[in-house]
Amino acid sequence: MDQWQELEETQPTISRVLQNSVKRDRLAHAYLFEGGRGTGKRAAALLLAKSFLCEATVAANPCLVCRECRRAESGNHPDIHTIRPDGTTIKVDQIRELKKEFSMRGVETQKKIYIVEEADKMSASAANSLLKFLEEPDGEALALLLTTNAYQMLPTILSRAQVMSFSPLSPDRIIKKLTAAGYREKDAGIVAKLTSDLTEAEQLFEEDWITQAREKVIQLIDDLIRRPADAYITLHETIIPFFSEREDVQTALDLMMLWYRDVLRMQVGQSDAIVYIDQEDTLAKQAFQLSQGKLGNNLQAVMNAKRRINANVSPQLLMEQLLLRLQEG
Ligand SMILES: [Zn+2]
Structure with missing residues (x-):
């Protein structure tokens, strides 16, 4: 998915809210994308990541040709980091590892994105570690937490993230x-x-x-x-x-x-x-x-x-x- 218009077909409200926030440079620090599988959470997260990093957005849409867009497209942009459960949970070590990696790397831009898939599988200590991470003021960080089980998320995470509920798919x-x-x-x-x-x-x-x-x-x-x-x-x-x-x-x-x-x-x-x-x-x-x-x-x-x-x-x-x-x- 390369354009907000595409997301608008299935998730019109979310598409408009996010597109506007990118345009006005008013993104929250953390979003929780929740909803059933197949509703477009992951595609929306990647689109938001591209829009956030792109150097030449047009109406908040990524240009797809700048260096940032091309690296994001190839799936190995150094400032986009995806975390998935290691076994059945996301462990605190995975978050620590991530922090270390970012602090050691020669930073090219101040922008960083963390996409946490199956975020409900974070252990309590992993979630707390991530929260601290989100609150560190240096640079611009954007955390995108994805889950199909929002009710299993810690209240502390829910209260710090802007929750976006993805509508069920139409028949x-x-x-x-x-x-x-x-x-x-x-x-x-x-x-x-x-x-x-x-x-x-x-x-x-x-x-x-x-x-x-x-x-x-x-x-x-x-x-x-x-x-x-x-x-x-x-x-x-x-x-x-x-x-x-x-x-x-x-x-x-x-x-x-x-x-x-x-x-x-x-x-x-x-x-x-x-x-x-x-x-x-x-x-x-x-x-x-x-x-x-x-x-x-x-x-x-x-x-x-x-x-x-x-x-x-x-x-x-x-x-x-x-x-x-x-x-x-
Ligand atoms: Zn671009």
Whole structure:
């Protein structure tokens, strides 16, 4: 990412605030970029670093041709330092090492940038050491802390950094990222409805989980309509063993909800908006078989189950009760 306009497409507020601060030379000493994976935190940090160091910015955009820009682009600018967890944590030694490195080097400019990835993994002593570092007055230092878990950051860090919350990705962006990573579009569209976090999205694809999950849910709903006597067996042999954790049952309920909504879309002639894009024939059949009243009751039943899954109900009991409601609906 080379221009603030690019960031503006996905994170308009953050883009404008940062661009203005660079223009007016009013950057904070430390920023915390927090938000889900894939929301552009790292790209924004690098763009800010370039804008900060560039000798000839145009409307706060880096010129890309000066020495500073070229060195930043190549990934080895001596004044941009990136810190990542060493193992599971960022240790105080890593921060000390950094301080030493900067103090020993013949400084070319007074500007320095520290990008701390997974900043929530800083040990308390590393965080304190970094804080002291940030408060040292010599030169201009800019610290960019990145995290997907802002709630795990020390309050002392949160209070000293300007927090920028990166918005979740839109379903369209998630689909683009997932299909670009090689995942099947028919599954990517469904996953994008289940989560706006790229890490969670990719986890749903592990061991083909989402493909199997949707097939099982489709089978249950199809049984309910065409072979009601079999639905109870499908629930116990197929659904309950597969969706064994409470979290899995939540996903199963979401998948059912998306399915019934698709049937509704078929009934009202919005077949281009369906989520189960490869199931148009089955959806069309069910749109014909299910009355609008019955469909409404089914949606209501799934919504009620979704509300109750977070209470202390046994997931198995909850699914059995849901099945009864769907059968009588
Ligand atoms: Zn430049």
